Amino acid sequence: MSKTATLSSAAPKPSFWRRWRFHLSGLLLILPIIYVPKYFETLALSRGLMGLGQRPAGDVQVGPWKLQFAEWRVEPPKSDPAGMVKTFTMAQCAGCENEIRAVYVRVGKPRSLRAAGSIFFGSPHRAFATVPIPPRTAPDAELWVTAEGWDGSVHQAAWPIATASPATVAWLKNQGAN
Amino acid sequence: MNATFAKSARAALLGALLTASAGVLAHNPMAECKPAADKEQIQCTGGFSDGSGAAGVTMDVISYDEQILVPGKLDKDSKLTFKRPDGEFYVLFDAGPGHVVEIDHVDIQ
Numbered sequence: 001m002s003k004t005a006t007l008s009s010a011a012p013k014p015s016f017w018r019r020w021r022f023h024l025s026g027l028l029l030i031l032p033i034i035y036v037p038k039y040f041e042t043l044a045l046s047r048g049l050m051g052l053g054q055r056p057a058g059d060v061q062v063g064p065w066k067l068q069f070a071e072w073r074v075e076p077p078k079s080d081p082a083g084m085v086k087t088f089t090m091a092q093c094a095g096c097e098n099e100i101r102a103v104y105v106r107v108g109k110p111r112s113l114r115a116a117g118s119i120f121f122g123s124p125h126r127a128f129a130t131v132p133i134p135p136r137t138a139p140d141a142e143l144w145v146t147a148e149g150w151d152g153s154v155h156q157a158a159w160p161i162a163t164a165s166p167a168t169v170a171w172l173k174n175q176g177a178n
Numbered sequence: 179m180n181a182t183f184a185k186s187a188r189a190a191l192l193g194a195l196l197t198a199s200a201g202v203l204a205h206n207p208m209a210e211c212k213p214a215a216d217k218e219q220i221q222c223t224g225g226f227s228d229g230s231g232a233a234g235v236t237m238d239v240i241s242y243d244e245q246i247l248v249p250g251k252l253d254k255d256s257k258l259t260f261k262r263p264d265g266e267f268y269v270l271f272d273a274g275p276g277h278v279v280e281i282d283h284v285d286i287q
Contacts, residue, residue: 080206080227081206081208081227081229082206082207082208082226082227082279083208085206102275102276104275104276111240111242111244111268111280112244114270114272114278115270115278115280116275116276116278117276117278118276118277119275119276119277120276121276129276130206132206132279
């Protein structure tokens with residue numbers, strides 16, 4: 001007699017199911033515990049306890065202003081209906097918040113202020129920008145940061161993708177290989 | 179309270195829990211351009227990544243020397259059709275500062 005047949009004769013189907021349902025309930029209670037560390041990490045990141053983002057990406061001097069950048073999450077660009085996008089965070093230098101009107105970022109040098117790229121939104125202490133990363137971008141390409149002052153002045157600075165996000169460079173190299 | 183009601187309430191709660199999500203609805207601008215059927219014309223479509231259209235939003239066709247060749251607004255279907263200009267140009271979907279999409283003429287084929 002096979003093992004299965006022995007089991008089914010020893011335990012009729014309803015009681016067998018009931019017993020396993022009990023164990024499954026226990027499993028369902030345990031499963032969320034696995035995600036607890038990730039949950040608290042996300043919470044800490046959102047509350048700013050981990051700094052600007054998961055990985056500090058250094059300071060960029062844009063004209064008279066020093067802007068501090070971070071990679072929000074250390075990961076390759078994410079798929080979005082608008083294409084592959086990557087999120088960065090930025091904090092303005094102390095005292096600069098009254099001088100800076102807007103900060104933009106994009107891949108490659110902007111043709112004009114109108115086409116300066118994605119705008120950083122949020123507080124001067126932590127603003128977010130989601131940048132489309134064209135899959136054909138060269139891994140050694142640069143992000144360009146454009147800062148516009150309330151006095152009408154416009155300043156630009158290049159920020160290598162390799163400095164901004166090594167994860168994005170790795171993804172771009174992989175794209176090129178494909 | 180009857181058992182049927184309790185059962186259906188439980189099923190509804192389970193359904194609600196399974197379908198609930200904390201997804202973030204991004205609002206990134208998006209645009210695409212492709213040659214129209216007769217190849218002489220180009221049709222561009224604008225919109226946002228949350229699925230909303232962009233009727234009335236500015237979409238300009240600009241030459242590499244920053245001359246606006248076609249000052250356009252998207253129609254009620256969020257589309258703009260124009261004759262392919264001679265020379266090098268790009269299409270700029272402009273939904274406000276920092277909400278732009280640039281499409282180079284070499285990418286329209």
